Amino acid sequence: MTDSLKLKVLVADDSETDRMILSAIVRQEGHEVLPAKNGKEAVNIYRSERPDIVLLDALMPVMDGFEAARTIKAIAGTELVPIIFLTSLQDPQSLVRSLESGGDDFLSKPYKRVIIKAKLTAFGRMRSMHAAIQANHRQLLIEQQVAKRVFDNVAHQGCLESAGIRYSLSPLSVFNGDTLLAQRRPDGGLSIFLGDFTGHGLPAAIGAMPLAETFYGMTAKGFELEDIVKEINLKLNNVLPMGVFCCAAVAHIDFINKSLRIWVGGLPDLCFWRESTKEAVAVASSGLPLGIVGADKFSPKVEQYRMDDGDRLLFWSDGIHEARNSEGELFGEERLWRLIRGREEDSIFDAVLNGVNEYIGQNDREDDITLAEVTMQNVDLRSMRPLGGGAALEGVLNWQQSTTFDAKSLRHYNPLPLMLHNLSEIPWVRQASGELYTMLAELYSNALEHGVLELDSQLKASTEGFATYYAEREQRLKDLKSGFVRISFAHQFENDTFQLVIEVEDSGNGFDWQSTLNNSLENKKYSGRGVPLISAIADKVEYQGNGNFVRVTLRKPEDGDSI
Amino acid sequence: MSHLDQALLDELKLVLEDEFVDLISAFIDDSNERMKLIRQQFEQQDWTQLSRTAHSFKGSAGNIGAQVLADMCMALEDNARDGNCSLQMIEQVDQEQASVCQQLKIIANNS
CATH class of the missing domain: 3.40.50.2300 (Response regulator)
Structure with a gap:
């Protein structure tokens, strides 16, 4: 023995x-x-x-x-x-x-x-x-704890704690299959991701890792919503086994242009709340969940809304629909919308959370509910600026670069992340990459939308016009046969300091830049070619000819100053 | 010797080794104790306790290979539970107990 x-x-x-x-x-x-x-x-x-x-x-x-x-x-x-x-x-x-x-x-x-x-x-x-x-079980629990720590490091919640965001999330939500992420875009905008993986436990959690890395990385570099969604879909399609996928919603909130861009795949209708009209708009799923089909069959359709201060977007996973009362009845989608539209409280978030908790009563399922709300706010652009100056290394002294994007490129490709990447080789510029991205994005969309595509910026002033504008933009871009946008950078040493000169030229007809230039930042209304915004960031803005050529100069700030 | 299971006792000797003699003397002391208890409980007409004592005695007797004594204990247990127990029955158990102990003493002395 x-x-x-x-x-x-x-x-x-x-x-x-x-x-x-x-x-x-x-x-x-x-x-x-x-x-x-x-x-x-x-x-x-x-x-x-x-x-x-x-x-x-x-x-x-x-x-x-x-x-x-x-x-x-x-x-x-x-x-x-x-x-x-x-x-x-x-x-x-x-x-x-x-x-x-x-x-x-x-x-x-x-x-x-x-x-x-x-x-x-x-x-x-x-x-x-x-x-x-029992030993196996203990080992499994330990492994889950370790896994959770790794998940928390990789799939951390980013900037969910930012002003304007409220959320309710189980501490073990990743093992329930729910993922909620938020990340700042280079222009100070906010991208939010809500995912609901099929299943529970480790298999449901595993996909959150590549997803979070892709989402954080691409958002911070300024990639478009469509590109981020496509890339996450591709990653998950490669990584996840058959039958595991991720129902998701991705939203990009632009605080400067006061707009919301959103893609929903497989999740139940989300709620976009218009504060001015007290109207709850259902944002429906427009595509397949992530990770089911390959890149060739996946083309995300992004909805675009004007989002005024006080407007809200509410996200939830189907945990809310599936909450049960003591009789075992489901909370359901209909009840949720009735609750949103007929609520007495001012806050939809509180109304939903309280309503669901009241419904389930003693069946304590609060932890399984994933709910998030983002509110459009008036954001002071200057408050988003990182601290400037201070870098010891000067990087490259003198260089220039010019890139021309033709119709074919413009149709399929957003050059901003690449441009920003090149510019971030210069230390003092890198420290101001937020403002720089904001400015580049404005310059580029001016050149593309008003120049090459000849869209009228006045259209965006109304809610209906806003939608028409973006529908028109999509159509014209698709049909684009000719035209170009040329972007040039030059980094120089002049007048005892470094400066970056950005020139953007387009094939369009130009605009009346003299009168637009007289507008101030306060008068800006979602249109006017973002000229006041650019003027606020740049040290010098010069338009030439009929307005289809603009030169912007940024000087390296004194130590401690921002641009 | 017919009232003791010799094969079972041989096995016990094998398993218990030196403790075998202790086992025998413990059984003799225990069974004397139990007989006293049985008589006492009979006099008090405490049939429940008498039945339990007979039950325990049955188990111990069986374990040591005294099957006849065990069977008598079982009859006593059953009768006592029904409140249908005679002095004659107890005398019978007493006799069997004395005889078993006598034989066990001899076995213990020889081992």
């Missing part, structure tokens, strides 16, 4: 001779014996010695076997302790009673050595199997 199968056996019998005989037999099988004279002694020995198997006589003085069995099982908790009743009881009722009090088997007197041996072996095996399962 090996040590691993050596068991600690508690033998409780008030009859000395019976105890001696049984102890001797058990000992001879290679096990250790802990003798007890009554039930009370047995319980005390169990508490201090934690034997592997308990042999209990049914009828004993002080405390009988039935009570001892109940007490020992209660002390053992989730630990498996086989209790075998020693009995010469014959009547079925007594046998049932011993099983009901926690007994696992009987051993009848007079003892038969072979039977004792066989039972000890069987229960010993059962116990070690149980111990192995």
Whole structure:
């Protein structure tokens, strides 16, 4: 007999001779014996010695076997302790009673050595199997904790704590399959991702890692919403096994242009709340969930809304729809929308959260609810600026670069992330990449939308016009046959300081830049070619000719200043 | 010797080794104690306790190979439970107990 199968056996019998005989037999099988004279002694020995198997006589003085069995099982908790009743009881009722009090088997007197041996072996095996399962379970829990820590590092919630965002999320949500991420864009805008993976546990959580990395990386570099969604879809399609996918919504909130761009794939309708009209607009899913089809079959359709200050976007996963009350009835989509439209509270977020919690009542499922709300706010552009100056390395001194994008490129490609990447080679420019991106984005969209595509910026002034504008933009871009946008950078040392000169030229007809230039930043209304915005950031803005050429100059700030 | 299971006793000797003699003397002391208890409980007409004592005695007797004594204890247990127990029955058990102990003493002395 090996040590691993050596068991600690508690033998409780008030009859000395019976105890001696049984102890001797058990000992001879290679096990250790802990003798007890009554039930009370047995319980005390169990508490201090934690034997592997308990042999209990049914009828004993002080405390009988039935009570001892109940007490020992209660002390053992989730630990498996086989209790075998020693009995010469014959009547079925007594046998049932011993099983009901926690007994696992009987051993009848007079003892038969072979039977004792066989039972000890069987229960010993059962116990070690149980111990192995428990050890595996503990290991699994430890691994889940480690996994959670890794997930928290990679799939952290980014800037969910920013002003304007409210959310409710289970601390273990990643294992429920829910992922909620937020990241700032280079222009100070906000991208939010809500994902709901199929399934639960580790398989549901595993996809959150590549997803979060892609989302954070591409958002911070300024990639378009469509490109981010496409890339995440491709990653998940490559990584996830068949049958696992991610229902998701991705939104980009632009605080400068006061717009919302959103893509929903497979999630239930989201809610876009217009504060001015007190109207709850349902934003429906327009595509497949992420990770189901390959890149060639996946083309995300992004919705565009004007988003005034106070307008809100509400996200939720289907955990809310699936919340149940004490009768087991689902909360459901209809009830949720009724709640949003008929609420008394001012805050939709509170109304939904309270409504759902009230509904489920004692069935405490609050943790499974993922809910987030973003509110459009008036953001001071200057407050988003990172600290400028300070870098010791000057990087490259003098360089220039000019890139021309023709119609084909303009149709398919957003050059901003690449442009920004090149510029970030210059340390002082890198520190101001937020403003720079904002400005580049304005310059580029001016050149593309008003120049090449000849769209009228006045169109964006109304809610309907806003939608028309973007529909028109999409159509014209698709049909674009000719035209170009040329972007040139020059980094120079002049007048004792460094400066970056950006020139943007387009193939369009230009515009009346003299009058537009007179507008101030405060007068800006979602149109006017963002000229006041550019003027606020740049040190010098010069338009030439009929307005299809603009030169912007940025000077390296003094240490401690921002641009 | 017919009232003792020799094969079972041989096995006990093998299992218990030096403790075998202790087992025999423990059984003799125990069974004397139990006979006293049985008589006492009979006089008090405490049938429940008498039945329990007979039950325990049955188990111990069986374990040591005294099958006839065990069977008599079982009859006593059953009768006592029904409150239908005679002095004659107890005398019978007493006689069997004395005889078994006598034989066990001899076995213990010879081992």
